[in-house]
Amino acid sequence: MQIVVIGGGAAGFFGAITCAEANPAARVLLLEKTSKLLAKVRVSGGGRCNVTHNCFAPTVFSQHYPRGAKQLKEAFKIFGAQETVNWFAQRGVPLKAEADGRMFPVTNTSETIVNCLIQEASRVGVEIRTSTGVESIEHVPGEEPYFILQLSGGSSLKAQQVLVCTGGSPKSQGYTWLQKLGHSIQEPVPSLFTFNVPSSPLKDLMGVSVPRALVRIAGQKLAYEGPLLITHWGYSGPAVLKLSAWGARHFFEQKYTFTALINWLPDETEESLREQLLQYRQAHPKKTVSSNPLFGLPQRLWRGLTQLAEIQEEVKWADLPGKNTNKLLEALLRLPVEVIGKTTFKEEFVTCGGIELGQVNMKTMESRLVPGLYFAGEVLDVDGITGGFNFQAAWTTGYLAGRHMASKSM
Template identity: 65%
Template sequence: MQETVVVIGGGAAGFFGAITCAETNPALRVILLEKTTKLLSKVRVSGGGRCNVTHACFQPSVFAQQYPRGQKALKKLLPMFGAQDTVNWFETRGVKLKTEPDGRMFPQSNTSETIMDCLLQTARQAGVEIKTGVGVNAIKVSEHAPKFTLELSTGETIRASKILVATGGNSKPESYQWLQKLGHTIEAPLPSLFTLNVPNSPFKDLMGVAVPKAKIKLTGQKLETEGPLLITHWGLSGPAVLRFSAWGAKLMYGLHYTGTALVNWVPDETEDQVRAQLLQQRQSSPRKSVFSNPLFQLPSRLWQRLCELAEVPEVVIWADLPGKAQNKLIELLVRTPFAVKGKTTFKEEFVTCGGIKLEELQLERMESRLIPGLFFAGEVVDIDGITGGFNFQAAWTGGYLAGKAMAEGK
């Protein structure tokens, strides 16, 4: 009888694991099960429908630093299959990637359909049997070969010698119960990569205004990140905020997603340098309107709102700017407070931190230490990265290593 391997989950990690396994050992029967009717749904929507495949950072130790959880593990795993391997993998299959100025890598076609088509076509060519609308209710482990019996949502069962679980992340703990029944420990699943709600933000009507670099920190905490920042009608978003939420996922959960966030709109300047530049403006352009002449290349609408909040009179010129208003403006430039109350899921990039405890895996194989023959990859394990292609890279890496290990005859 042909040996059967089952992959549970039709996302990035599941497809990569199934393809690698089938290509490495064509004698195996590889079945991929997806409980919904949609395959690769996160690949489709990520990066605004362009699919941020990986990040142009080719030093594994540096790449691994972009993961709030799983850094140590990825330092070990990325040399086995890292960003350069991902680029080569897609290019040998006819998909060229391009690098954006911020390091994110996308298909040259600028559409996620290219990545989806490549994965689907490669899986079919490798002989992977893809079944949609089929969930797994339970996994029974036996001492006799084949080792696993999968009870499916359709009422059927499948016998398999090896299983790869690549079901993605879910912030509901009950979604992991079937894995806990197998004896695995689940690190509490919590949302990561979310935006911040600021219900009483005085910047609400500036939605869409962005700065290329800002720093955001939480008062009373060490948490601080920087990057592009976007003002939204519900609060704050953009890469700086998504990084903030990734590094602060557990902290923000513990604080019930409340606190005061301080935004520094001029992170490349010290407070003294900001003061010096305002004084220089007084001397060099005394007759110019404060309101109408933004400094630090800030968007004019943002500058004017900061002036309003600092109580700078709209008609005042630099020569006549009151000292009190100037001090308040400096304070707001380097520390604008935002009263955070809650979060909003950033649909495209939504990630869950937590999942299968890494200590329970033989990492180089992504195989369970408790149940040999059971493998895990993707967001279902306790690895998550910041936004920018890092979560997909973790999926490709884990899927590849699990697929290789499953293809071996052990």
């Protein structure tokens, strides 16, 4: 009897490799419904593959997951970022950390990760079949329980244990075949997306970015600080992407229509900012307001914000009316932007939602309802913010599932 892994992505490969390596006698078969293996690994991080994040404290690492943080904390103590770095290094693929904490292969190409996983799977004897989807799973109980998998081509096969790594689904119907086994689903909604602001007063500044801005949602506690990028459709960058993950369910309920407030200078208060503007005015009364950017802001952004404050281009600091100073303070600290809709971030697709975590033993990734059935990766109601956290969840859950399947099949 064999072990079947459904899904040829990061979690599926890691689960299959771990299982086959831990128990060489196990027959491990990996099924991928498309013709392409590790498709998401190939495109992630702009084709470089953001493997994990440069943070080796499990408790701190787990705080980057809007869903699954508590359950993953213990899992990361067994197989976390350090173990991931070691795993790839031992197989000739060293990783490097960038200034923002993201970790990539030294080669700067995702093909290095793809090739490593495919070669490892081959080395440990994992059988791989592409263009083979699974339509349904039937659990047959008894002294020696097993599963019957109905395949897309009309054939079927038996399995002693099954690991489901089919990724997130944009619609709950994508989980129907798993609900039939008794599992509950947290409604899937998008995570990691950019904000569409059709009426953005700054859309002519596309390409302008700041290293730190605070984006918060009016009337909510939702807020995130980080790099912010102005685009031709609205706003992007880590501050927006990470905020979209934390607020995924709220934004879905609001039909992606809400007001965001941008603070371009999160270290400043209104009082400190007003004092600095006054000092600058006294020191440089003859300087033109709009053409002399302050606080390290890009020239184009500063000019755009002065225009929003209705400051004429030729106005000098000595002649700046108090009401325009107040408007400039508002634009710097609380610029309101009306968000109407979202855009998926590059080719990366992440969902919030999936298999309810209370129904899974997060130490082994085995179903609490169906013995021998396992889950790993985004099919679970687990998702991280951008920066390598979703891949780490895939490596970790795949590893735990693979290790436990191997021990049960010995």
